Amino acid sequence: MxxxxxxxxxxxxxxxxxxxxxxxxxxxxxxxxxxxxxxxxxxxxLTFIPAAEIAETDGDLKLKIEIPGVDAKDLNVEVAPESVSISGERKSETTTEEGGMTRSEFRYGKFKRVIALPAVVDNERVGAEYKDGILRLTIPKAESERQKAVKVRLG
CATH class of the missing domain: 1.20.5 (Single alpha-helices involved in coiled-coils or other helix-helix interfaces)
Structure with a gap:
């Protein structure tokens, strides 16, 4: 060396x-x-996990959940006073034949997402719309939540 x-x-x-x-x-x-x-x-x-957005107003919560490629019949939505549960199945539309697909980055299969809500809600009056792969829920806050905010006088 x-x-x-x-x-x-x-x-x-x-x-x-x-x-x-x-x-x-x-x-x-x-x-x-x-x-x-x-x-x-x-x-x-690897499972498919839908993305979600929550917007809060004085009277209600608005949830947007992104679930592309899932039929409404394959979705189950449950609203509890403090959470929303979305479950379902994203099914593959592609059939692999000889010389067919060699790679897929899509995720298929059963999924479940539970979203904790920032306020207690009235789960008896939920509005729902499912269009173009976006689930929109409008959930009114419980009456007790609407009265929570109190203006405090200073001085």
């Missing part, structure tokens, strides 16, 4: 990590594709 004498005046070489990071990312992608097997184009173990 040959020792190289250290010279403090010699220019330090800069290391560029980006090419190595790209190679590492490709290796990690291959590893995850092997660890998460597919079954007919569907990822096993």
């Amino acid at each position: 040959t020792l190289v004498r250290w010279d403090p005046l010699r220019e330090i070489e800069r290391w560029d990590p980006f090419p190595e990071m790209g190679a590492l990312q490709r290796q990690m992608n291959r590893l995850f594709e092997q660890l998460l097997p597919t079954d007919g184009g569907e990822r096993v173990g």
